[in-house]
Amino acid sequence: xxxxxxxxxxxxxxxxxxxxxxxxxxxxxxxxxxxxxxxxxxxxxxxxxxxxxxxxxxxxxxxxxxxxxxxxxxxxxxxxxxxxxxxxxxxxxxxxxxxxxxxxxxxxxxxxxxxxxxxxxxxxxxxxxxxxxxxxxxxxxxxxxxxxxxxxxxxxxxxxxxxxxxxxxxxxxxxxxxxxxxxxxxxxxxxxxxxxxxxxxxxxxxxxxxxxxxxxxxxxxxxxxxxxxxxxxxxxxxxxxxxxxxxxxxxxxxxxxxxxxxxxxxxxxxxxxxxxxxxxxxxxxxxxxxxxxxxxxxxxxxxxxxxxxxxxxxxxxxxxxxxxxxxxxxxxxxxxxxxxxxxxxxxxxxxxxxxxxxxxxxxxxxxxxxxxxxxxxxxxxxxxxxxxxxxxxxxxxxxxxxxxxxxxxxxxxxxxxxxxxxxxxxxxxxxxxxxxxxxxxxxxxxxxxxxxxxxxxxxxxxxxxxxxxxxxxxxxxxxxxxxxxxxxxxxxxxxxxxxxxxxxxxxxxxxxxxxxxxxxxxxxxxxxxxxxxxxxxxxxxxxxxxxxxxxxxxxxxxxxxxxxxxxxxxxxxxxxxxxxxxxxxxxxxxxxxxxxxxxxxxxxxxxxxxxxxxxxxxxxxxxxxxxxxxxxxxxxxxx
Amino acid sequence: xxxxxxxxxxxxxxxxxxxxxxxxxxxxxxxxxxxxxxxxxxxxxxxxxxxxxxxxxxxxxxxxxxxxxxxxxxxxxxxxxxxxxxxxxxxxxxxxxxxxxxxxxxxxxxx
Numbered sequence: 001x002x003x004x005x006x007x008x009x010x011x012x013x014x015x016x017x018x019x020x021x022x023x024x025x026x027x028x029x030x031x032x033x034x035x036x037x038x039x040x041x042x043x044x045x046x047x048x049x050x051x052x053x054x055x056x057x058x059x060x061x062x063x064x065x066x067x068x069x070x071x072x073x074x075x076x077x078x079x080x081x082x083x084x085x086x087x088x089x090x091x092x093x094x095x096x097x098x099x100x101x102x103x104x105x106x107x108x109x110x111x112x113x114x115x116x117x118x119x120x121x122x123x124x125x126x127x128x129x130x131x132x133x134x135x136x137x138x139x140x141x142x143x144x145x146x147x148x149x150x151x152x153x154x155x156x157x158x159x160x161x162x163x164x165x166x167x168x169x170x171x172x173x174x175x176x177x178x179x180x181x182x183x184x185x186x187x188x189x190x191x192x193x194x195x196x197x198x199x200x201x202x203x204x205x206x207x208x209x210x211x212x213x214x215x216x217x218x219x220x221x222x223x224x225x226x227x228x229x230x231x232x233x234x235x236x237x238x239x240x241x242x243x244x245x246x247x248x249x250x251x252x253x254x255x256x257x258x259x260x261x262x263x264x265x266x267x268x269x270x271x272x273x274x275x276x277x278x279x280x281x282x283x284x285x286x287x288x289x290x291x292x293x294x295x296x297x298x299x300x301x302x303x304x305x306x307x308x309x310x311x312x313x314x315x316x317x318x319x320x321x322x323x324x325x326x327x328x329x330x331x332x333x334x335x336x337x338x339x340x341x342x343x344x345x346x347x348x349x350x351x352x353x354x355x356x357x358x359x360x361x362x363x364x365x366x367x368x369x370x371x372x373x374x375x376x377x378x379x380x381x382x383x384x385x386x387x388x389x390x391x392x393x394x395x396x397x398x399x400x401x402x403x404x405x406x407x408x409x410x411x412x413x414x415x416x417x418x419x420x421x422x423x424x425x426x427x428x429x430x431x432x433x434x435x436x437x438x439x440x441x442x443x444x445x446x447x448x449x450x451x452x453x454x455x456x457x458x459x460x461x462x463x464x465x466x467x468x469x470x471x472x473x474x475x476x477x478x479x480x481x482x483x484x485x486x487x488x489x490x491x492x493x494x495x496x497x498x499x500x501x502x503x504x505x506x507x508x509x510x511x512x513x514x515x516x517x518x519x520x521x522x523x524x525x526x527x528x529x530x531x532x533x534x535x536x537x538x539x540x541x542x543x544x545x546x547x548x549x550x551x552x553x554x555x556x557x558x559x560x561x562x563x564x565x566x567x568x569x570x571x572x573x574x575x576x577x578x579x580x581x582x583x584x585x586x587x588x589x590x591x592x593x594x595x596x597x598x599x600x601x602x603x604x605x606x607x608x609x610x611x612x613x614x615x616x617x618x619x620x621x622x623x624x625x626x627x628x629x630x631x632x633x634x635x636x637x638x639x
Numbered sequence: 640x641x642x643x644x645x646x647x648x649x650x651x652x653x654x655x656x657x658x659x660x661x662x663x664x665x666x667x668x669x670x671x672x673x674x675x676x677x678x679x680x681x682x683x684x685x686x687x688x689x690x691x692x693x694x695x696x697x698x699x700x701x702x703x704x705x706x707x708x709x710x711x712x713x714x715x716x717x718x719x720x721x722x723x724x725x726x727x728x729x730x731x732x733x734x735x736x737x738x739x740x741x742x743x744x745x746x747x748x749x750x
Contacts, residue, residue, distance in 0.1 A: 615749025617742040621672055 024116025179229015231263030285325020
């Protein structure tokens with residue numbers, strides 16, 4: 001495999017960013033979209049070529065050294081890329097789904113003034129994400145990690161004339177910084193413990209450690225804090241729903257293909273360390289399961305089409321962490337892949353709806369769109385079916401695999417997962433029914449304006465719909481007569497982890513009939529939830545109550561997202577703000593005292609000095625004589 | 640010390656007398672500069688101070704039989720002459736412009 005090809009993968013988006021970023025005032029719109037999308041597509045093509053070369057050369061992990069980067073004392077950190085099963089899978093998702101999102105953006109952002117700026121940011125986002133997954137050590141991952149944080153800030157606050165949007169961008173940025181602190185401390189601990197940040201070296205040394213080693217526990221916990229921030233887990237999830245402020249393709253990119261999956265990627269990448277720390281895994285599993293349920297319950301009552309999807313992302317990420325926590329690493333990766341397809345599709349579909357509705361996002365004012373937007377409707381329907389976990393679409397296989405592993409590990413976690421799954425099915429079908437069925441509830445003007453989106457938007461939708469439908473077949477479990485190609489493919493990644501903890505990787509103890517029963521339960525649960533949604537929103541034609549109506553009890557609490565934002569506001573934001581303003585005024589007082597005091601002192605002294613300059617020569621001479629005498633006497637005294 | 644080489648005629652007056660005389664001349668010069676308001680007189684007083692120093696230099700030079708100080712004296716005289724030439728020119732110009740050389744009046748360099 002040639003290094004040139006490998007370098008091209010992140011380089012192309014970077015070049016796209018530079019061209020569009022520097023020249024966005026001069027390059028015509030048509031060219032901007034083309035350059036941006038070609039950069040992504042070229043990167044995708046290079047990724048495919050690397051994948052093929054990788055398979056041809058016997059699927060051996062390879063590290064390609066680009067240059068020596070940092071060497072301080074004993075510590076040597078090269079700048080190199082690592083190609084193995086995991087980075088290849090991530091590359092395919094990022095560049096593949098990313099390219100589709102780029103193409104879609106050509107249509108979606110057509111009328112936006114910041115078209116060129118938007119594409120350059122998208123390319124930059126892609127570049128950092130590719131760096132994140134390609135790096136062969138934690139430090140390069142961290143560069144990418146920070147880079148996507150920056151890009152999410154830029155893109156969420158893309159419409160920066162709106163203060164709310166800017167606040168959302170800042171919230172995302174700051175919440176991520178909290179996580180990043182954990183990640184950074186984790187890296188320092190790794191350096192301290194292993195003297196290297198290179199994956200291969202760290203994992204080689206780690207295999208010599210016993211299970212439950214406390215240093216590894218600390219490292220994995222700190223890394224997990226980073227993952228919580230980036231992948232929006234409790235308690236650092238509130239930025240993600242707010243991130244909806246950005247343009248819809250951005251939401252799709254952040255939620256489906258890039259940033260939020262970085263946490264999952266990082267845990268899978270560090271699977272050896274996590275396998276060595278069962279205590280961390282317990283915490284990961286619990287956090288994941290609770291997040292899955294919690295976010296899903298918030299999703300039940302949201303009325304903003306993108307907010308529903310945002311909470312669904314948080315919830316699905318919870319499933320992925322649940323999978324990681326029960327050591328179903330490849331199942332989580334499977335879910336990352338399928339989720340990338342259907343979540344990108346859902347967001348792009350929502351974008352298509354919003355586009356048609358002239359920027360209306362409230363599903364209470366939609367309805368009956370299926371006839372006006374047939375392609376959007378069909379693709380959205382497929383995505384809903386997939387995310388609800390109904391066979392035979394992609395979400396079914398990955399989610400069930402996670403749930404099966406959870407069942408094996410802990411019945412309670414499984415129960416939470418199934419309950420969350422029911423909620424997912426309910427709110428997704430609620431969204432589908434309210435948006436596409438029934439009669440139109442918007443204004444006349446909007447109704448008149450309704451139209452199917454242009455081809456640049458619908459083609460990505462169709463492609464993603466196909467993947468959402470058939471994507472699950474890369475991981476058909478044995479019980480259903482498959483061979484689970486994905487798990488097979490990823491298996492070498494867990495070689496080291498298998499060495500340190502063979503039992504954890506033992507073949508599943510579940511019999512096929514038990515697996516069938518589990519699948520049956522989750523399918524029935526999802527179906528029942530979908531039917532309930534059908535009864536509520538189609539048979540009875542119910543529409544969620546308007547904003548003004550007072551809600552009571554639990555409904556009110558859920559509707560207001562458990563008041564978590566308000567809680568954070570009172571517990572963290574306000575006290576810190578008060579403290580900092582107090583400190584600021586204190587600081588300013590002292591600094592003013594010092595700075596202005598110095599100024600005033602000079603002024604007073606110079607005023608006094610000015611008095612002596614009378615212009616009288618006699619006086620000057622007298623002063624001179626006195627001065628000389630003083631010096632003479634001084635010398636006399638000293639000697 | 641080479642007292643033996645000091646000519647007898649010079650030894651008639653002790654060094655101390657020269658010291659006292661030149662100090663007296665110097666102090667008169669200073670007082671003149673400080674007290675008088677006429678620029679010309681101040682100038683003359685400055686000359687007096689310079690000459691008191693010259694006197695001292697010559698006295699020491701003679702008593703130590705070291706002629707180098709006498710070279711300094713010539714330098715001082717030359718510089719003083721040059722200074723007077725410039726200074727007097729300035730004073731004349733001031734007088735032409737202001738019809739006075741009272742230094743109390745000349746306070747244009749006030750800060």
